[in-house]
Amino acid sequence: MQKLNKIILYCRSGFEKECAAEITDKASQQEIYGFAKVNEKSGYVIFECYQDNNAEILVKTLSFRTLIFARQMFVAGDLLSNLPANDRITPIVETLSGCIDKAGDLRVEVADTNEGKDLASFCRKFTVPLRQALRNKRLLLKVTNPSRPVIHIFFISSNCCYAGYSYSQNNSPFYMGIPRLRFPSDAPSRSTLKLEEAFHIFIPYEEWEERLHGGLNAVDLGACPGGWTYQLVKRSMMVYAIDNGPMDEKLMATGQVKHYREDGFKFTPKKHNIYWLVCDMVEKPAKVTELIAKWLINGWCRETIFNLKLPMKKRYEEVKNNLQLLKKELNNKQINVQIQAKQLYHDREEITVHVQRIWG
Ligand SMILES: C[S@@+](CC[C@H](N)C(=O)[O-])C[C@H]1O[C@@H](n2cnc3c(N)ncnc32)[C@H](O)[C@@H]1O
Known part of the structure; x- marks a missing residue:
């Protein structure tokens, strides 16, 4: 043997x-x-x-x-x-x-x-x-x-x-x-598949009804042209799309999207009713990590999925450091979370991170 x-x-x-x-x-x-x-x-x-x-x-x-x-x-x-x-x-x-x-x-x-x-x-x-x-x-x-x-x-x-x-x-x-996903022909960008794959990888199917259901409010930072917003709209959510660029017209016509031409790093939600924060802004990983920590510490969202765009060198260390930083900051504020991270099939020079706040 x-x-x-x-x-x-x-x-x-x-x-x-x-x-x-x-x-x-x-x-x-x-x-x-x-x-x-x-x-x-x-x-x-x-x-x-x-x-x-x-x-x-x-x-x-x-x-x-x-x-x-x-x-x-x-x-x-x-x-x-x-x-x-x-x-x-x-x-x-x-x-x-x-x-x-x-x-x-x-x-x-x-x-x-x-x-x-x-x-x-x-x-x-x-x-x-x-x-x-x-x-x-x-x-x-x-x-x-x-x-x-x-x-x-x-x-x-x-x-x-x-x-x-x-x-x-x-x-x-x-x-x-590799999950086999079909590109929806009416989606405004191919990166829509990143968020769809993230849902498949990070959220158990039996919890989709509870955590991805219609009526939830979501914020999409760096939303244009709207591939990620599309996934949220498809699940009947209301979306605040933050980006200086133009949003896809068909998405805007659904009436489920409010587009704010603002800086995603400065945007603050007016009401405390946001369930999902998603973020696909191309920025330094440390800056994005800080932003996500701020949202979670302020209780502005319950769950988040975001991308960390990776530098060319020392990519594992970069990822490890950022995830440790996030854990430490949340721990210091006694905020209980579950963190998962994966380089998805649809990710390129980046990884996708999911954080869920846990109460009780
Ligand atoms: C990779 S694209 C997002 C693609 C989008 N997730 C989709 O599926 O269509 C990055 C977007 O982030 C936006 N962006 C970058 N920095 C930003 C900032 N500080 N505030 C708001 N948007 C920003 C860019 O304008 C760009 O539209």
């Missing part, structure tokens, strides 16, 4: 160093040590643990929700290379035998890169016979079961792959860690 001593993490191409720095940092906080192999622009990172069993511990105990730069996380064995074209299945089944039993799903995946895209159709075809072979060995259940572990086969070329698994309560539920 092979030891599974690696953690495979998918990330945005170009952010491998950040993903590696983060897994090394967060694993060491659990006294798990190893080294991260970084291949620039590969779209993934391998974290190899020094001690046997540590990867299996990490994939279970390191909360996937706390990882900012990883889109998916699973434990795997060594790279299976030189797989024979006429039988790739046997080495994969051998690797997984004894490591996993009755998994609930199988995902045959690739990195989110151009090379990965070239392999996608091969992976789709290969899934069918592999699924059958895994079922025959009882490594995979006959019927998909979302509460059982997920088998991941990650191809980096047609004859090389990693085989492993993730836990369904501690992984991304999406294939390749």
Whole structure:
């Protein structure tokens, strides 16, 4: 039986160093040590643990929700290379035998890169016979079961792959860690998908009715042309859109949007009835973090989603420092919050942060 001593993490191409720095940092906080192999622009990172069993511990105990730069996380064995074209299945089944039993799903995946895209159709075809072979060995259940572990086969070329698994309560539920969202043709900008994805990632579906329902008031700082406002309007909210630029006319015609041509850093809400603050202003992360802290400390909103645009260097440190600053400021004022942050699929040189005020 092979030891599974690696953690495979998918990330945005170009952010491998950040993903590696983060897994090394967060694993060491659990006294798990190893080294991260970084291949620039590969779209993934391998974290190899020094001690046997540590990867299996990490994939279970390191909360996937706390990882900012990883889109998916699973434990795997060594790279299976030189797989024979006429039988790739046997080495994969051998690797997984004894490591996993009755998994609930199988995902045959690739990195989110151009090379990965070239392999996608091969992976789709290969899934069918592999699924059958895994079922025959009882490594995979006959019927998909979302509460059982997920088998991941990650191809980096047609004859090389990693085989492993993730836990369904501690992984991304999406294939390749990417939620598939359709761009709404009437939305004023593509960045509308960022806010939609943020809702999918940060807010459990069973709470959408309570936290994203019609009638809530929202403020959108840096709103133009209105992609984020569109998401709020679509959910029947009333939106104060703050920006010097022009707002989309169709959105204004809904009657649900009030546009203020003001500085988003100076705007203050007139009434204390704002539930959501969203903010997509292009500014230094520290300045945006301060602004968000001010809103939460003053009780001007209950929940917020905002982007931190990242500088070119030391991006993990920048993110970590800003989130720590936010936590500290709120802590000092005894304001209880839950903070989540993620580099979303639709984010580019930025991450998205969600903060919810918790009372009681
Ligand atoms: C990335 S765009 C926002 C796109 C928008 N979220 C959407 O989905 O259509 C950034 C916007 O922030 C606005 N902005 C930048 N600094 C601002 C400030 N200090 N006050 C108000 N708006 C600002 C810019 O005018 C620009 O329209």
